[in-house]
Amino acid sequence: MPESREVRSYCRTCLAACGVLLELRDDRVVKVKGDPDHPLSRGYTCPKGRAMGELQHHPQRLDEPRLRRAGELEPTPWVELLGDLTRKIAALRDRCGDSAVGIYIGTGGGYDSLAMYTGNALGAALGTRSRYSAMTIDTPCLPLVSGLMTGAPVPNPVLDLDHTRMTLILASNPMVSHGHTTAFPDPTTMLRRLAGEGRELWVVDPRRTATARMATRHLAPRPASDHALLAFLVRELLGPGGGADREYLAAHALDLEQLEIAVAAWDLERTCEATGLGETDLRALLASIRRHGQLAVLTGTGASMQRNANVIEWLAWALQIVTNSFERPGGMWFHPGASKRLECFDSFPEPVFRDLPGPASRPEISGHLRETVGDLPCAAMVDEIEAGNLRALLVLGGNPLTAFPSASRVDSALRRLDVLAVADIVQTRLTEIATHVLPCCAPLERFDFPGYMDSSQVDVISQIAVPVFEPRGSRRPLWWILAKIGEAMGVEILPGAVAADDASEAALVRTYLSAGRLEYDALVKEPVTAVVIDGVRDRTRGWVHDKLPQGRWRIAPSPLVAQLQAISAGSAASPEPLRLISGRQLRQMNSALRETAGPGERLDTAMIHLHARDAAAAGIDDGARMRVTSATGSLEGRAKIDPALRQGTVWVPHGWPQLNVSELTSDQLGVDPLTGMVEQSGLAVRVRSVPGTRG
Ligand SMILES: Nc1nc2c(c(=O)[nH]1)N[C@H]1C(S)=C(S)[C@@H](COP(=O)(O)OP(=O)(O)OC[C@H]3O[C@@H](n4cnc5c(=O)[nH]c(N)nc54)[C@H](O)[C@@H]3O)O[C@H]1N2
Numbered sequence: 001m002p003e004s005r006e007v008r009s010y011c012r013t014c015l016a017a018c019g020v021l022l023e024l025r026d027d028r029v030v031k032v033k034g035d036p037d038h039p040l041s042r043g044y045t046c047p048k049g050r051a052m053g054e055l056q057h058h059p060q061r062l063d064e065p066r067l068r069r070a071g072e073l074e075p076t077p078w079v080e081l082l083g084d085l086t087r088k089i090a091a092l093r094d095r096c097g098d099s100a101v102g103i104y105i106g107t108g109g110g111y112d113s114l115a116m117y118t119g120n121a122l123g124a125a126l127g128t129r130s131r132y133s134a135m136t137i138d139t140p141c142l143p144l145v146s147g148l149m150t151g152a153p154v155p156n157p158v159l160d161l162d163h164t165r166m167t168l169i170l171a172s173n174p175m176v177s178h179g180h181t182t183a184f185p186d187p188t189t190m191l192r193r194l195a196g197e198g199r200e201l202w203v204v205d206p207r208r209t210a211t212a213r214m215a216t217r218h219l220a221p222r223p224a225s226d227h228a229l230l231a232f233l234v235r236e237l238l239g240p241g242g243g244a245d246r247e248y249l250a251a252h253a254l255d256l257e258q259l260e261i262a263v264a265a266w267d268l269e270r271t272c273e274a275t276g277l278g279e280t281d282l283r284a285l286l287a288s289i290r291r292h293g294q295l296a297v298l299t300g301t302g303a304s305m306q307r308n309a310n311v312i313e314w315l316a317w318a319l320q321i322v323t324n325s326f327e328r329p330g331g332m333w334f335h336p337g338a339s340k341r342l343e344c345f346d347s348f349p350e351p352v353f354r355d356l357p358g359p360a361s362r363p364e365i366s367g368h369l370r371e372t373v374g375d376l377p378c379a380a381m382v383d384e385i386e387a388g389n390l391r392a393l394l395v396l397g398g399n400p401l402t403a404f405p406s407a408s409r410v411d412s413a414l415r416r417l418d419v420l421a422v423a424d425i426v427q428t429r430l431t432e433i434a435t436h437v438l439p440c441c442a443p444l445e446r447f448d449f450p451g452y453m454d455s456s457q458v459d460v461i462s463q464i465a466v467p468v469f470e471p472r473g474s475r476r477p478l479w480w481i482l483a484k485i486g487e488a489m490g491v492e493i494l495p496g497a498v499a500a501d502d503a504s505e506a507a508l509v510r511t512y513l514s515a516g517r518l519e520y521d522a523l524v525k526e527p528v529t530a531v532v533i534d535g536v537r538d539r540t541r542g543w544v545h546d547k548l549p550q551g552r553w554r555i556a557p558s559p560l561v562a563q564l565q566a567i568s569a570g571s572a573a574s575p576e577p578l579r580l581i582s583g584r585q586l587r588q589m590n591s592a593l594r595e596t597a598g599p600g601e602r603l604d605t606a607m608i609h610l611h612a613r614d615a616a617a618a619g620i621d622d623g624a625r626m627r628v629t630s631a632t633g634s635l636e637g638r639a640k641i642d643p644a645l646r647q648g649t650v651w652v653p654h655g656w657p658q659l660n661v662s663e664l665t666s667d668q669l670g671v672d673p674l675t676g677m678v679e680q681s682g683l684a685v686r687v688r689s690v691p692g693t694r695g
């Protein structure tokens with residue numbers, strides 16, 4: 001029996017960044033368990049983390065670069081592959097301009113910290129406007145709202161586990177997702193804390209999720225009605241019954257009157273009607289907020305993906321400002337970063353909405369986010385390809401085939417590209433239609449620090465992972481691939497203008513971290529992956545207040561007030577249609593490993609969930625084949641009667657190519673004009689049985 005050894009690392013699959021202990025034997029991971037010494041996850045892991053070894057050694061890992069020749073993908077040495085790729089890109093840039101070459105950074109790219117830095121640097125150096133990221137099909141409402149209320153799209157509110165006494169989780173399921181904007185390593189312990197010892201945890205979700213089951217109280221409203229609930233709460237707190245901190249508002253908020261006018265329509269009766277919630281529930285929630293004085297409001301993708309996303313995020317912030325909750329113990333705090341020091345940045349500029357034209361093929365979408373965060377909306381990509389504006393695309397750890405709306409259009413548009421270069425760690429349907437396949441180093445083959453996700457942690461932590469394995473076959477670090485592309489294009493993207501082949505990964509990490517507070521030497525030397533950086537959270541508390549222009553929140557930004565006005569003027573559809581709501585599954589991260597054998601959810605969990613009465617009304621039996629149809633698309637699959645669902649909702653897990661929920665979403669209909677966000681939750685659908693088929 002060969003000797004085994006144990007090494008520490010951390011998981012790079014989701015925001016939680018849990019510490020892990022890997023048992024290695026014969027250069028293979030034979031066991032993964034939670035690292036009890038990790039300051040935040042404290043020994044916790046989920047099934048995805050425990051499958052890190054299976055992912056590392058997966059039979060469908062990409063080992064060799066492949067180039068499409070005469071229709072077939074053929075193994076090709078790096079020199080030749082990169083030569084072909086960069087010649088084609090250069091020719092397209094010459095012929096069609098810089099923006100003909102685009103970059104899409106997906107979640108797999110986002111969790112590879114060096115790829116994220118170099119990918120952004122390459123996009124900037126190539127001068128392309130065709131820069132896309134998964135943010136625009138996930139949560140563009142957050143940078144929009146933050147930008148309009150503070151002047152900067154950066155601040156991310158995070159839960160304060162030590163002090164929060166009243167928490168409202170709206171449209172998020174951290175028991176499964178481990179968090180959307182606040183990370184939840186060990187969600188059971190964290191939620192128990194939030195709901196215990198006189199604290200209150202309210203969960204608002206049309207589905208009785210595992211998170212809802214942990215709550216002191218669960219409200220199951222109609223989908224896409226959260227704006228009403230929040231507007232009602234803000235209205236009442238500002239009203240005669242009180243609850244708002246008037247003195248704080250006088251000193252720290254601008255445009256309070258506009259806020260009061262904007263929410264005026266949402267009285268108890270109208271809110272009950274819109275949300276389908278009872279008067280007692282709404283009164284009880286309001287009373288709890290008044291009792292505690294302060295609260296934390298955590299939103300998730302059930303909010304950011306619905307048509308009223310911007311208004312919901314704004315009112316969630318407004319509710320916390322009205323109660324003087326932000327940056328005070330008891331409410332949420334703004335993370336100052338770990339790999340960067342956000343509190344040292346300049347003061348925020350005056351908030352302005354830059355209503356500039358968006359992508360050329362989609363002039364109706366505002367160019368605001370392109371100007372502030374640099375991204376074009378993913379919803380515009382297919383039109384950009386069809387208009388001939390985008391001809392080559394580098395996909396860095398993403399999968400537009402399942403992630404983007406109008407799935408069938410995406411598939412044919414991507415096949416039309418002159419160049420589709422896909423950087424991934426495993427073979428997927430996307431790599432199979434690529435022109436260039438770029439096999440990358442997986443988490444255990446590289447250095448990492450939580451660059452993109454450090455501002456979502458519940459404390460300020462210093463965390464670094466070192467490579468555990470040499471990359472097998474011809475896998476390369478994604479930063480190296482991007483730097484080589486840059487070199488061939490004549491642009492430098494590595495710091496210090498070092499050549500890709502001369503650069504050391506450790507030195508790069510050290511350079512990128514020099515502006516932050518991560519303790520590189522201590523962490524790399526010691527067999528530790530993470531430590532809390534003592535005192536930073538408390539020392540920096542208030543940094544956003546300090547940077548607000550004139551020290552005040554813009555509490556009623558006019559583009560958001562206008563959106564709420566438009567909603568308030570509308571009336572609810574009668575009868576209320578069935579609505580599709582979004583959701584995730586525990587054993588998978590979006591589309592990753594949906595098609596491969598081994599770890600992950602079984603294919604038979606890819607089902608269309610519906611309420612027993614909705615199923616009965618459509619004559620659909622449990623397990624029978626059925627069809628769900630939206631205004632623009634349709635999807636066939638097996639039915640699952642789900643007692644956790646509110647009547648009137650249909651739930652399809654996101655990420656399955658075999659049951660692609662993005663067949664139902666649209667890149668045209670219901671696209672938000674301010675952000676380009678797609679309606680991915682709460683859209684109206686119909687269901688019917690597919691006769692003559694069972695199981
Ligand atoms: N296991 C696992 N973890 C993941 C992922 C994964 O695929 N699998 N994906 C990761 C990614 S990329 C992200 S962005 C995060 C997302 O993290 P979360 O936002 O927590 O995502 P979900 O778990 O889908 O939770 C969304 C919840 O919103 C509810 N909902 C839907 N519509 C409405 C509505 O109109 N109103 C209200 N109040 N609720 C609604 C749904 O029922 C669902 O429970 O998860 C991350 N973590």
Ligand SMILES: Nc1nc2c(c(=O)[nH]1)N[C@H]1C(S)=C(S)[C@@H](COP(=O)(O)OP(=O)(O)OC[C@H]3O[C@@H](n4cnc5c(=O)[nH]c(N)nc54)[C@H](O)[C@@H]3O)O[C@H]1N2
Pocket residue numbers: 105106107108109112134137138301396397398399400402403404405423424425426428440441442443478582583589590591592593654655661662665680
């Ligand atoms: N209809 C609908 N659409 C949605 C959603 C929804 O709920 N409903 N959710 C939205 C959300 S929240 C998001 S974030 C997007 C997701 O959008 P994407 O990020 O585009 O999609 P993923 O499926 O996460 O693709 C990640 C890819 O990265 C690869 N990968 C994993 N690890 C690594 C690595 O270390 N390096 C590299 N190079 N690659 C790696 C995986 O194999 C996978 O192919 O989809 C969005 N679209």
Ligand code: SF4
Pocket residue numbers: 011012013014015016017018044045046047048049050178185
């Ligand atoms: S919760 Fe996220 S970070 Fe933790 S083990 Fe699971 S996938 Fe990995």
Ligand SMILES: [Mo]
Pocket residue numbers: 134138
């Ligand atoms: Mo996401």
